[in-house]
Amino acid sequence: MTASTPPAGPGRSASPAGRGPHPGPVARGADPRGLLGRLDALRETDLPVRGGRTMAYVYDSGLDGVEELAAAAQARFAGVNGLDMTAFPSVVTLENAVVGRAARLLGGGPETAGTFTSGGTESCLLAVLTAREHARRTRGVTSPELVLPTTVHAAFHKAAALFGLRTVSVPVDPVTYRARPEDLAAAVTPDTALVVVSAPSYAHGVIDPVAEVAAEAERRGVLCHVDACIGGWYLGHLRHADGVPHPPAFDLSVPGVTSLSVDLHKYGYTAKGASVLLFRDAELRRHGWFAHASWPGYPVVNATLQGTKSAGPLAAAWAVLEHIGTDGYTELSRRVHEATASLAAGIGAIDGLRVLARPEASLIAVAAEDPALLDVFVVADEIRADGWYLQPQPAFGGSPANLHLTVTAAVAGEETVHSLLSDLGRAVARARALGPAAVDPALVEAAAGLDPDALGPEEVELALTLAGIGADGALPERMAPVLAVLQALPPRLTERLLPEVIGRLYHPEPAVPPAREAEGPSGEGG
Incomplete structure (x- = not known):
């Protein structure tokens, strides 16, 4: 016992040095084993996140031990608050390492600066705010x-709506689905704050002509952002691979590109949420930071939209990036x-299907050759x-x-590819026999006359x-009829209805009697 450790006394128990006396046992709720069992039961209703069969939203490296490493690293930093780097200097060390790795991969130089964010959406928001x-x-x-191709994320x-910018949407080439530099350039005005291109675009998996667009933006004194959230880590490393076509230049090495976003929880295969926003230099980056000292509390400076934030995802990202490495x-x-x-x-060989454009990254869009005969939603x-x-x-x-496929490393392998193609061929045959989902023409006609902003609860x-969609918010097992209706409606009306659909799913759970709080998923104590 040392002088700094008070002796245990009535109602107090000894605790590890530096934490002070422990107040002793307290009343507890549910048993941990029962709670974890309930979580396992809930997960049984979800799409699988491993194995490559969920071809959107999740990213699986197929490597053993990566998930466990990320979880262990995240647990070690879960309580570290990234709000104040002077209190937790480990955050600075980890972020510098992660941002530095991204900058070296994606064309950065000695002046490049960056920020670790919670995901692609936050990176894009910060790019627009900056x-x-x-x-x-x-x-x-x-x-x-904001000057945007219609294919931009x-x-x-969302950033324009939050931060008060007007969007100028520019149609893309109808065959290649890539942005046309001359059209984007023509849309630039003295009020343009940012021009955005994609590498690749999510919907079609094609890479916009970054060099040409960035040159036009630079000629007009306008910033140019590359949204490489989904493809940057993959494309950046593909340039080092032998025996495969290398992608066109798309990163900070391209003259005129002033910022770039890349998600690590996609093809970096790190835990969610982890993204990096890179800037050509710190002078540009500072425009997006928030600082406030005009209050009686602590001085505030935020590099992201969040204040308090766990350093867990940052630590997990650092560990996985170091573990997998460049090779x-x-x-x-x-x-x-x-x-x-x-x-x-x-897919192109399956009767009735066609691949839209030519995939230039890891994303595939699949449409029907004749939508009157085959409904891809079915x-x-x-x-x-x-x-x-x-x-x-x-x-x-x-x-x-069309149908979107995000191809991850877990899909790689002749057996998995063959299994998917075989199942898809059979699904197409069944869908052709069922026929397309029908939409009542009278409904479409009536919807065309509705004012989305004037809809009341009854409408x-x-x-x-x-x-x-039922009153309880429950979605039908087959989504093709719902998607067909939403697709037939004017976009603004669909945007008015979608929050209503999702809003019905979220409502407070009714109070649980205290006696049941400790029960497991089957109603028995854990």
Whole structure:
């Protein structure tokens, strides 16, 4: 016992040095084993996150031990608060290492600066916020605009809505689905704060002509952001692989590119949420930071939209990046490239299907050759019954209804690719026999006359009922009829109804009697 450790006394117990006396036992709720069992039971209703059969939302390296390493690293830093780096200098060390690795991979130089964020959406939001403030402070822009291809991620429209920018959406090439530099350039005005391109675009998996667009933006004195959230880590390492085509230049090495976002929890295979936003230099980055000292509390400086934030995802990302390493990621990227090429070729050979554009990364969009004969939303329902999830993408502009496939390293391998193609072929045959999901023409006609901003509760209720959504918010087992209705509605009306659909799923759970709080998933104590 040392002088700094008080002796245990009545109602107090000794504790590890530095933590003070422990107050002793307290009343507890449910047994931990029962709680974990209940969580396991809940997970049984979810899509699988391992094995490569969920081809959206999740990313699986297929490597043993990566998930366990990430969990262990995250647990060690779960209580570390990234709000104050002076109190937790480990956060600075880890972030510098992670951002430095991203900068070296993606064309950065000695002046490159960056920020670790919670995910792609936050990275995109911060890129837009930084551009708005840069335009205001350096050019006096008071009505800032975003120039965006129609294929850009929804996160940029969210940023515009949150931060008060006007969006200028520019149609893409109807065959290649890539942005056209001359069209984006023509949309730039003195009020343009930022031009955005994708590497690749999520919907079609193609890479916009970054060099040409960035040159046009630079010529006009406008910032240019590359959204490489989903593809940057994969494409960056694919450039090091032998025997595969290398992607065109898309990163900070391209003149005129001023910022770039890349998610680590995608093809870095780290735990969610982990993303990096890179800037050409710290002078540009500072425009997006928030600082406040005009209050009686502690001085505040935030590099992200969050204040308090766990350093757990940062530690997990650092550990996984160090563990897999450059050679490991290069090999994983090569595997993904080969699997993507095999799948695209195999899907194109299935009667009734076609691949939209030519995949330039790890994403595939699959449409029907004749939508009157084959409904890809019905195909999605059919193949989900076989244990695969292909993400439905409704028609928009010149892009037809299609299915999205995110190909990860876990899909790589002849057996998995063959299994998916075989199941998809059978699902197509069943979907063709079932026929397309029908939409009442009268419903479409009536919907065309509705004002989304004037809909009351009764009109919303009627519209959702016609779409097949119950009052309790429960979604039907087969989503093709719902998707067909939503696709047929005007986009603004769909945007009005979607929050109503999702909002019905979320409502406070009723109070649980105290006696039941300690019960396990089957109603018995853990």
